[in-house]
Amino acid sequence: MAFKVGLLGLGTVGGGVAQILLDAKGRSPLLQDVKLHRVGVRSLDKPRSVDVPEALLTTDLEGIVTDPDVDIVVEVIGGLEPARSLMLQAIAHGKHVVTANKAAIARFGPELFDAAKAKGVYIMLEAAVGGGIPIVQPLKQSLGGDRLNALLGIVNGTTNYILSRMAAEGADFAAVLADAQALGYAEADPTADVDGLDAADKIAILASLAFGGRVNREQVVCEGIRQVSATDIAYAQKLGFVIKLLAIAARQPGTDGQDALSLRVHPTLVPLGHPLARVDGAYNAIFVEGEPIGQVMFFGPGAGAGPTASAVVSDILNVAGSMQGRDRDGAAPLHPLLSCSHHDFFPIAPAEDLHSRFFVRFLTQDMPGVIGRIGTCFGDRGVSLESLVQTEVKGDEAQVVVVTHTVRQGDFQAAIAAIEQDACIRKVDSILRVL
Amino acid sequence: MAFKVGLLGLGTVGGGVAQILLDAKGRSPLLQDVKLHRVGVRSLDKPRSVDVPEALLTTDLEGIVTDPDVDIVVEVIGGLEPARSLMLQAIAHGKHVVTANKAAIARFGPELFDAAKAKGVYIMLEAAVGGGIPIVQPLKQSLGGDRLNALLGIVNGTTNYILSRMAAEGADFAAVLADAQALGYAEADPTADVDGLDAADKIAILASLAFGGRVNREQVVCEGIRQVSATDIAYAQKLGFVIKLLAIAARQPGTDGQDALSLRVHPTLVPLGHPLARVDGAYNAIFVEGEPIGQVMFFGPGAGAGPTASAVVSDILNVAGSMQGRDRDGAAPLHPLLSCSHHDFFPIAPAEDLHSRFFVRFLTQDMPGVIGRIGTCFGDRGVSLESLVQTEVKGDEAQVVVVTHTVRQGDFQAAIAAIEQDACIRKVDSILRVL
Incomplete structure (x- = not known):
């Protein structure tokens, strides 16, 4: 039939x-x-x-x-x-x-x-x-024996194309966007792509499948790539990273002892050795981490x-x-792995409880003691640093780039607020998360 | 229940x-x-x-x-x-x-x-x-709308570990194998892995799933990695390739107008930009090409x-x-995508009809006219060359490295047989296929 x-x-x-x-x-x-x-x-x-x-x-x-x-x-x-x-x-x-x-x-x-x-x-x-890319099907049918801990995706081809070209050409966002629009890789109104909204839709769907709970799309924390500069990309490269727009759903311990879900889309420094670092152009990839499977990645054309x-x-x-073989009008139950079985909303972790590494770029006065004052601002809020490099001095200004260890976002933000109050800090140029 | x-x-x-x-x-x-x-x-x-x-x-x-x-x-x-x-x-x-x-x-x-x-x-x-890695399931359930043309896999972790270390350390096969055995990455009798037999088992299974026909395991053409030398890896790197043991199943036009399957396991020069080139260590990956999907890759831990x-x-x-919900003893039909439905053996392409690029390394006498004589041997058999480089001269001997365009394996072998007859050729050091 x-x-x-x-x-x-x-x-x-x-x-x-x-x-x-x-x-x-x-x-x-x-x-x-x-x-x-x-x-x-x-x-x-x-x-x-x-x-x-x-x-x-x-x-x-x-x-x-x-x-x-x-x-x-x-x-x-x-x-x-x-x-x-x-x-x-x-x-x-x-x-x-x-x-x-x-x-x-x-x-x-x-x-x-x-x-x-x-x-x-x-x-x-x-x-x-x-x-x-087969990803919904594998999440429903191939990873059922696993407890998933994190799902990281490059799920928007337009932004990945723009970031790949910015990295390859050392070009700035606006120039590459204009060219991508001319070539048909970006839409006339690029908002849904470059502001991360499309990726947020997708991570809401993937999170629901991977973690077995409903997800409220509005709770996805979303940052796009407009503020990513050629300078950020160049510093990231020097430190061994490439910048990708990642859509992330990760399980983290909640305050009440229950796991909560961290749900977010943001530009991220990805270590060059990570499988996601090599996903370039309009390709997409979804990287899944679970127990006992370890790490798997699904790679392919993200659109078309x-x-x-x-x-x-x-x-x-x-x-x-x-x-097939079931009575069409009968009461045969649906295949439990293909149908949706969950009803409860997954608890979402508050943004300030997120644990992550951070990359910060400051413009400071070039004077003795600045590094110490920055280091103290971080240290006082429990933010330990992986590296702090003063990279360039121009006139009386210096460029300082900091990468933190994994820290609580709330603590990190408190440290940044304190640093911004310091008279010798001219400007916090950019803040990005690090995988 | x-x-x-x-x-x-x-x-x-x-x-x-x-x-x-x-x-x-x-x-x-x-x-x-x-x-x-x-x-x-x-x-x-x-x-x-x-x-x-x-x-x-x-x-x-x-x-x-x-x-x-x-x-x-x-x-x-x-x-x-x-x-x-x-x-x-x-x-x-x-x-x-x-x-x-x-x-x-x-x-x-x-x-x-x-x-x-x-x-x-x-x-x-x-x-x-x-x-x-979810691969059997996706082949059965996610790619049914596609006509698959090729499936290329890094499906043996031991050989991939050995080749990755040879490339990173410039070391020879025997030394790395001994160390891999000491570390438990290779077995005391490494035959099944390093001679490609394990990979051949796997490509026979994958080919059957991807191309919807039965496959006779004995028809998989199988070469292992014992003959891959540090010198080959070094020359490959210079030319922009990395050497991987690939298991390949590819559709190619048969002599009778019907498609035939080319089924093989061999060390292969993979271009550095190809997604498979970055799959290192004990990781596995399966790369699938089809219409209309294009190229997808499944990456993850190949064992454990x-x-x-x-x-x-x-x-x-x-x-x-x-x-679930089916009468256990009743006559309910199986799910057609989960059960095996094919019975006919897929016709296998004879090895000499395989079309591939080749990499050859010769030791020749260092005398005028050698390059011309090599070039003529290839040209006379319809084998066109992508590059021919004389790379090193030691005493009266020179090293020549040739990469062909895509040619018929039978024609290539005839050319090599002719070259081996030439008095100015000391030795054909190695022959490898190029993706």
Whole structure:
């Protein structure tokens, strides 16, 4: 019995999905049982890159999500609405949902998953994070024996492209951004990418999968890359680091003895020997640390029609496979590893309790005793230093670069506040976290 | 209803598996439904690292694989026999099988999978390749929408450790091997690792999963790393390469218009910019190329109790999840993505039809015209050269290093045979393939 797909959207990703479904040869044999049944588009007579039979096309998206013949709805129109309403409607009509929509899942996940659970259908979202990289599936199905401690991702291709070029060319952010926009690697309004919002959506989703609890997207602490300068990158290189925008979810001991989750997106100094340090250009990678597995990393293309379509189709196949031989209208339970089982929100660690290494760059007066005064400000607040280097003297000003040991963020901030009060400090130029 | 595990073997990996099953907190909730039911060991009173209740232990392995209460048999005793017979017996008694036994699967795969299919049970083998790295699961469940073209793996930790140290220290193979043996990174009899046999077992398994056909282990062309010299590594570095033992399965056009599979294990010059070039020490990585996904890589610990146990437990969870809610004695079909569906052997490309770049190092007489004669030998057989460098002259001898473009292996070998006949060639020192 064919498994019927209702596809919402025939843009870049939707076109890629249709292309795979219409040309199954050489792919999984299970694709023979999957049929593209209807395709919802905004306009019927737009030219398209993929040759979809005209009879399948419709502008009536509601007609697709309520069509009794459709088994699974694939949502690749993106945006918050009408994507959310269409997914809810599809679920209400007993259809499984596959989506690439990180923004909608990060915001409306609890509502969507509650609805899916009530109706006994799957919501699948491999394509929402990391483009073609299999990561959602491995988190659900391959790492169940592990207690995960941390998940670190380079999950935004645009910012990784910009940072890679800044490092290679010694160029400043604004210049590379402008060029990336001209080349189509960054959007005209780059906010979602360069301010880390897209990465924050993705880490909210990944954290929920990795740590088995719901995550409130608003609790992700988010810093983008606008303030990263060519000077920071150059100093980081001298110290053996490369700067990457990391999305991080890590378990840390909470104040009440319970573990809490630290959830954040920020530019980070990554040691050159770390596997994430070599992930350049538009590639993405997700690095996972757990017990007893140790460290694993998933690397691949973070975006693009083909890779994202590959992820969408793998979700379709998993649902089709899991439903095969089950009574479609019966009460067969869902596969527990594919469906969402958690309901409680994971406690989030307050930002000041975060433990991290820090990199700070100061401009100081060039006079005896400055280093001692800086060192004392840190020491008095329990912030121990790994290195403190006075690197450049220009006129009566000196550049000082400090890397701390792992310290509590609250203590570090108190030390910085004290340092900023010191008359011999001209300016705290930049503060970055160090992996 | 608890899902009951019969564990065969309580060595390194078995101990790791027991440890996870007996301490489920913080791992997948599905582990609550999985119970360690019996554990087969060789001797009851051996001291063990893991605290298994004595009542579970038995030396009667046959009693476990025929126990009507056991749902799934986990085979981690290794070796060919009695592992094969015990797995067949377990299958005959309707039990699912999870194994970490690459040697047995690579050799007896068809027999085991036929038996499993006849009885409607799963054989799962995530732990057989790449230790803790999720790779079998992603190949089965995440890349079904793709047409895979090539799979390249660093799948043997011992040889990767030896080659990494040779490169870092400029040391020769024999010295590093001896040290690796002293440190426990290589076995007293290192044949299976350094001659590429272990990697060949693994690529046979991976090729079968990636290309959807059965693979005859004997058809894997296999070269180990004994002949790789410090001199080769040094020249490779100068040319921008690092030498890795790669296990390769790649689709190539066959002579009859049908695709054939090229299956091989050999030391390979990998360009420094390639993601596999950075995989050092005992780490493993599997690099997959397909359409439309592009390039993805899976990286992690290739061996060890913890990582391998993590892979075994993920298999147990997938079988338990897939059986949940199904009538255990009923005729419910298996999940098509988890079970093995192919029966035909994939046609294997003859070695001489392989297309590859080659690296050759000669010792020649230092006299005018040698370069021209070498160049002509290659050119006459249709082998075009990327670079030809005379690098060192000692007395009346010169060292010549050649890198070819991608050429047919048969043509390349004919050229080498002709060159060896030339009176001014003292010796062909080494021939390696180039990625």
